[in-house]
Amino acid sequence: MTTCELEQKDIGTFPGVTLFTKRQAPGMRPTAVYLPPKHLTTATKFDVVLWLHGFYVRDHEYLFRNDPARLREQVRDSGRDVVLIAPFLGYEYAVGESFAGNYSVKDLASAKWGERYLDEILGALARWLAPALGTGSGFGTKPGSETVPQLQIGKLIIACHSGGGNGMRNLVGSLGKYQPNLSACWGFDCLYGAMAQPDDATFWYQWLSGQSTCALEIVYGPSTLSQSVKLDLIGRGLATLDGDRALSSRPALKNLNVSVGHYDAFPAFGQMVRVNDLDPAYVDRFMIPQVADQAPLGHKPASHHGEFLKKAISNVRDAFPFPKDIHYMIARGGFYGRLNKL
Template sequence: MAACELEQKDINAFPGTTLFTKRQAPGMMPTAVYLPPKHVTATTKLDIVIWLHGFYVKDHEFLFHNDPARLREQVRDCGKDVVLIAPFLGYEYATDDGFAGNYSVKDLATPKWGERYLDEILGALASFLGASSASIPQLQIGRLIIACHSGGGNAMRNLVGSLGKYQSHLKACWGFDCLYGAKAQPDDATFWYQWLSGQNDCALEIVYGPSTLPQSVKLALVGRGLATSDGNRAQPQRPALKNLNVSLGHYDSFPAFGQMVRVNDLDPAFVDRFMIPQVADQPRLHDKPAPQHGEFLQHAISNVRDAFPFPKDIHYMIARGGFFNRLSKL
């Protein structure tokens, strides 16, 4: 395998610095890198966001030029000095018979894959930045964030276990409409609940739309101590995870409940009123035992699906708005 090398493109066509691994020297994985206009070139300690894409991405340059998530625009407009690193995970697309392509994230789960990948990209970036100076800088990671969209949720799940020496730098995982793993072992909600339960300095934020609603609602209720992993009501209520936030995915204004709203307009307590089975559905003292077989979770999932009007373009709306919203708060 040829060593990883970065080359600059889109000079004077897009603000900041856009880099792609050379096709003849892609390293472990073809990658797109973006440094925003506010990046301080003299700094050697970088705040890094790794973006893990889903299906319909044709190559690593497509991710910056054509993908509806518009990643560079979100980083440019947030006004923060972060370095965006986006590996290309393969091209998967829909056919009449299902999906076809070569999208694969299983390598990301191999021991220290994330550590080796970051070492390689940081080395290539240092070589690029040092090409016009007397010495190559020794780049380090300050804060590390993993963000994913759609099918990239499985990639994020794999990557959090292979960061090696960079594990302590991981401060947040952001998942945008990404929890599809209902049949995984364990399912996505259980995996993330268990993983996050062992973290002290890392937060997990999940934003969901209709296609990832079941696992996202499950994670929300289990993470808040309201439900068991089997989908039953927790009796008694368990301690909540303080570093978990699961929210409905709306960032553009849309009509709902008789007014124009955005997701940030929806108080979590208001969402609970239509998500969580109401008092009439709950067992009272001295009543028969609480329903089992996951009825509590299934009612909550049905309640959200029935009550909330998701717009048709919500999937990429979540990617754009959710990414920008969280970048802006760094």
């Protein structure tokens, strides 16, 4: 089994504590960890956000320093006391019309992968924090020479961006003993699985239908619009899994929120102003197809082959002018906005 050890970097150049697994001791996955300025290093129980990145991330240090999502900045600016843990999932990049690289999230679906991974990172973090907790002689002491404290997770949130959506789908089933800690899943422009079995919208609808304590929030752009709109409509009881209009009333999932992406911030009066989520009622006015009349009572309509959903998807594409850099705007603004509500 590969040893997992953390080392601090970016000292004095970025607020808070930034830790990376050592390249010679990466553990199950090379990982980046961020403790914001508000976090007390003496705390033994804390909330965790587990971030699953998408393509174009070169390594785990790049994820914090160079990725356009600017994860540490969102946590810092939110002022929330959460520990950010981000495993490196591989580097995938475009080559012409296809992709190349070693990005993979298949192992996240293996039995208790999430439990084993979190145990490993918490153990490495505990060894690094031991001096601050009064159980070691000082930072940098030789691993194993101090008493290692027991760290615990309070609330666990899984957040993902882009290709990380498949990882989040895999991870929710492998958390093991940490499953009860899972309070929310946040997906930012991540529902690409139209060809998966079942597709992403169906998977998340069925998974969420069996949850009572976990919420799912999805923010989408043009590349993930189809599956996101489908999840939104079936989650609110407005469409069937086949994409037809639901003829009988079904209760909406109260723990689901799907919203369209937009500018995360804009300059005004000499400062950058952050933008809140769009009013869902406003989005509905241009998304949901209008029906001229209802079918007669007792009438069994012929199959519509998902025309209701197709029209809703088309309506959103035609009506909403997505900004050019919407993909990373969603990651930045969506992540910050949800952190800010904790």
